[in-house]
Amino acid sequence: MSERESLEVDVLVVGGGPAGLAAAYHLRQLKKDLSIAVLEKGKEIGAHIISGAVMDPRGLDELMPDWKEKGGPIENPVEEDHVLFLTENHKFGLPIVPPPLRNHGNYIISLNKFTRWFGEQVEKNGADIFAGFAGAELLIDGDTVTGVRTGDKGIDKSGNPRGNFEPGIDIHAKITILAEGCRGSLTKQLIKRFNLNRESNPQVFAAGVKEIWDVPKERNTGGRVIHTMGWPLRNEEFGGGFIYNMADGHVSVGFVIGDPRLDPHERFQQFKTHPYVRSILEGGTLYSYGAKTIPEGGYWALPQYYFNGGMIIGDAAGFLNAMRLKGIHLAFKTGMLAAQAAFEALEANDVSARKLKRFEELVENSWVKKELWKVRNFHQAFEHGFFAGMIHTGLQMATGGRGLRNRYRNKPGHTRMRQLREYYDGNSPQPAVPAFDGKLTFDKLTDVF
Structure with a gap:
């Protein structure tokens, strides 16, 4: 040896x-x-x-x-910010982009x-x-x-x-x-x-998945950043989607989810079937795929x-x-x-x-x-659902991050597990995507390999 x-x-x-x-x-x-x-x-x-x-x-x-003079690679400077609330077939843009999601002066990059x-x-x-x-x-x-x-x-x-x-x-x-x-x-x-x-x-983790797509360049309008909330998540779930326009016709699209039954990949594929997201990706080609965990405890x-x-x-x-x-x-x-x-x-x-x-x-x-x-209690505010979290977030932004109290305690995720029947009020949800078409939606093995 x-x-x-x-x-x-x-x-x-x-x-x-x-x-x-x-x-x-x-x-x-x-x-x-x-x-x-x-x-x-x-x-x-x-x-x-x-x-x-x-x-x-x-x-x-x-x-x-x-760093710019030394050749630091940038895809696009951010030129547009959009925050959308999705229903199954429609989108509603927020009239004002919340300050934390304004990206003026930031850059879309490939971190790789x-x-x-x-x-x-x-x-x-x-x-x-x-x-x-x-x-x-x-x-x-x-x-x-x-x-x-x-x-x-x-x-x-x-x-x-x-x-x-x-x-x-x-x-x-x-x-x-x-x-x-x-x-x-x-x-x-x-x-x-x-x-x-x-x-x-206890640290709180989110799981996210992402794909890079090659799309027709006329649909890739400069440095556009889109964040979404709502569908396909339920009101009590924390998460959402993102779409970033990169260079050379590339689009980065991803999704973060907390559903205990349907994995992030499955919900992400469902997210892509929304008419608006489909309109961005349709006619394009899947280029790469990845997934990671995100520490959100603050x-x-x-x-x-x-x-x-x-x-x-x-x-x-x-x-x-x-x-x-x-x-x-x-x-x-x-x-x-x-x-x-x-x-x-x-x-x-x-x-x-x-x-x-x-x-x-x-x-x-x-x-x-x-x-x-300033965001010390942000994620804890969503423990009781999306709308309660949005109210708490507004209070936190008005009080320098405090909200109703200076420190919100949270429990480890495994101590808050419930039976599926209880979580879904006796009605387990249908699979997010019953079939993958190989053009817009893909099974996990195809995406990975």
């Missing part, structure tokens, strides 16, 4: 998304002689990135003011393309990116994280070594920054082991995101503004702030949680805290 190799670095970043790349990039800005490794499970940077996406450039503008480009900038800046290596377990000495062991390669489906077996590499680091994205495996190990969520609300669901030997950033920690449907700018900013805290800790030769609490101080005194504080 091959001997396990090891590698020593100053800082290990796990995850090559916006947060992790921002941390690596800013660390090299702060100190050029730091050895920094970025571990990415995809075969290349961007391979596992799934997002709409509409990017607020605030975080990136601070990190790399000349954008992170690939950003990864190139990180490598040019001197950090090392190891693509195709997944973190399998944390290396822990006592109560301090000292790095990550990557997954073994060359094993069969039962976990037994094959002839080409290669054991994972132990990457030892003075500081480990977890930027795995939502529900990262190492982050879950860490939070559970050190009980980092003991004072936070400020009160953030765990303790610093620990002995490291920090948690971006979606991995839950830095997402659910009201604005945005987290990329928060990923960039928390990556920068974690880099600052890591730099100060390395300079002081102290990587304890007490020292790395500096990251929390930086977050609390930044616009990240100000933005999340």
